[in-house]
Structures are given as structure tokens and as C-alpha cells.
Amino acid sequence: MKIRKLLILTVALSLIGGTAIFADSVAQKVKVIFNKQELDDAGALVDGKAYLGVRTVGDSMQAITVWDDSAKKVTIYKPNVHIFLMTGSKPFGEVQKGKTSFRVFSQIDNLQTDISAFKVTITDPYGDETWIDGRTSKDDDFPRSKDNFWFTGDNFTYDFKSVGRYTVRFWMKAADNTAMQIVSEKTIIAK
Template structure:
């Protein structure tokens, strides 16, 4: 009986220490909902000791920016280039289309305030149901703070009513993932 009492006492002590630690950790940090431009991020932030910590990659993606992670120095560098896209049908600028019609157009993009080197660019269009078509993708070697990029003509059928997203992507290195740095919407009615 004495051995059993000691085991129960030890077990209760361990559980109370663990439980107390878990309750203290939960009380020391608070969850934070993060909303960027009206959309809530999948992962929220937390407040620990009066400081707010946010999921960097999700915040950067929501802001259409680039993030470079330097693991050696434990440093994240965020770059937000200005990207202006203009859609041309022949020499006419457009933004709205008639549903069911096929249009031939190209995308002209002006990029400035670029603070990092770029290894590739991509322009795509995504229909209201999420199907993406790449308009043009190209490896480049750009290390200046501004450049212009114009796609070849594309013939595209706007078969559904709704919003079509034209997106401009950059890669900082060939091994990086594509990062959306600009989006323009075309309304099809």
C-alpha cells in the first residue's frame, strides 16, 4: 500500500507540474485573428509578453510582396515592388469583357521599387472557378530597380460570368516558389 501511495503521489506531482505549465503557457500567450485587406489569414498570430507575432509568409503573400529567408543569419527580408499592369486589346486598354466572347490581348507591366534580383517572371489568368492559364513565363536576369515586361498576344475565351484574375509573378532565384506581386481583375458579364 505504501509503494502504491508513493506512485500515486509522484504521478499527481508530475501531472500538476505539467498541467500548471500548460495552463501558464496558454495564459501567457493569446491568439490573434489577422485580417489583411478584408481577408482573414488561415494561421492567426499570437501575443506573447505584450509582443504580437504574425505568420510572416502568409502576411507577405497577402500583401503581394517577396520574402527572402537567410537561414545562416536568421534574417527575413521583405520586398514590395510596385507593379502596374495594363491590359491591351490591340492598342485599346480594357478591363471589362462580354461573357462568352474570345479576346486577343496582351499584358504590359511596369515594375519599379525593386530591391532584389529577379530570376524569372510569369503572367497568368485565372477564371472565376480557379482554373489558371499561363499567359507567359520567362527566365530573366534582372538586378536593376525597375523594368518593363510585355507578354505576347494571347487569345482567351471569357466563357463564364465573374471575375478573372490576371496575376504577375516573380521568382528571386530559380529554386524559389513563384510569388504573386500584382493582380488585376477583369469582369465578365
């Protein structure tokens, strides 16, 4: 009786292990490096072809990814978004630790989809994010031209408490999408 149970257990474990090995050989994970950074959502190698998640590719390109469920279609829009930062009348990319007042200027063109909102944030070296400015389609000063517009943020005072890299990001929300997506970023070095 014990031999029979042992034989059944051995066969069961062999089938489970064989299935796992087969599944692993069908779709192998692939490391994907974009601009010297490994992407979190690795690709898969199936039948000699590498497959990547569309959202991962869009996020890496700092593009807007839109899923159309009715057409079963994904569209990636890559607008040109240029950010520059001004303190007083001077552009800057480095600051001393402490409080600094500045404005964010953004020029957007080649926007090929409607958006319902955008925002600008700053993230400190530890990953804490702070909202700087933004607009929604309900605001009177929301840009109505989708292809080309300028945005000048309000004067903003921020405390650069630590030495390190701070990232200013410009986010957009597609009109038929629920999530804000990063479309541009600029780094400030605090010394």
C-alpha cells in the same frame, strides 16, 4: 486498488489539462485583418505583443520575402508592379463571356533584389489558374536591369466561360529563392 487507479488517472488528466490551459494563456491566437480580409496564418499574442508570420505579411503586401539562413535574416522587397490589359488598342477591365484575345503590359520599378524568373497567370472565379506568359534568366529577352523594366506579353486568347471575377497575377522568383511570389494583380469582370 480501483481507488488508487482512479486517483492516478485524475491527477494525470489534471496535469494534462493544466498544461494545455497554461500553453494557451502563454500564446493566444490573434485575428489579423488586412484590407478587409482575414489572414489565414493568424498571429500570436505573447506577453501583450502581437507576432505575425513574415511570409504572411509579405504575401499580404504582394512583396518578395527572402530568407537568408546563414545570416538568420528575413528581407521583404516590395517592387512597384503595374499591370494593364489591352485588347487590340484599347485597355479593358470588363469582358463579355466567351473568347477574348488580349495582351498584358507590366511596368516594374523599385525592384531592389535580383530575380531569376517571372510569370503572368489568370485565375478564373473557381480558382483554376492558367499560365499566360513569363520569362526566366535563361531567356534572351529576360530583363537585365533589376530596378526598372517593362514587360509586354504575347497576344493571348482566353475563354471567359463563366460570369465573375478573373484575376491576372504577376509573379516573381527571387534569384536565391525557390518559390514564385505574387507581386501584383488585376481583376477582370466577365459579364
